[in-house]
Amino acid sequence: DQQVKQNSPSLSVQEGRISILNCDYTNSMFDYFLWYKKYPAEGPTFLISISSIKDKNEDGRFTVFLNKSAKHLSLHIVPSQPGDSAVYFCAGLEKSRGSQGNLIFGKGTKLSVKP
């Protein structure tokens, strides 16, 4: 049972355009979401996060949008750069479960930004 789904395994975008990476979740206990980026042969890098009490969080070129009613979040990268080419993971955290709270990852979306 995949609680966090990234339905697009890959995405190709032209440099300078917007990249939109999508993530759907089924677990209504998630109250905090995170996005990570991973280059080949490297560990993940934290990108941006959002609490469920917000619907948007922005950090430079990266913006995460959360639609709680649709159980959907998206990561927007504007403008996209070739260095953004990586695998992007979203994750949901069950904060309210306290010490038993799980952090569950999607399978990732591979973004390719073409020069």
Added chain:
Amino acid sequence: KAGVTQTPRYLIKTRGQQVTLSCSPISGHRSVSWYQQTPGQGLQFLFEYFSETQRNKGNFPGRFSGRQFSNSRSEMNVSTLELGDSALYLCASSLGAIGYSNQPQHFGDGTRLSIL
């Protein structure tokens, strides 16, 4: 500023053995979290420790355990190793606990564990 250090980098064990992996966080960071990465399952969360207390926990069997010391260094132990435990084990540190601050997590390079 030194990054997150994981030791050892590579480890080969046989089924039934146990193993202890170590993670030294960035100085001043109080949260350490552990992850398992495999080609089939992707990235999976094991647990998080903050100020020596387990804060969050993934769906792994009790063979997987961890602890955090007063200097924030953390160890992860896996007992009765199985072939399926072969994976890259990553740890990450951050100033605040996951979900309670916007402080970024910083990942180490991981320990590659192979079970024969």
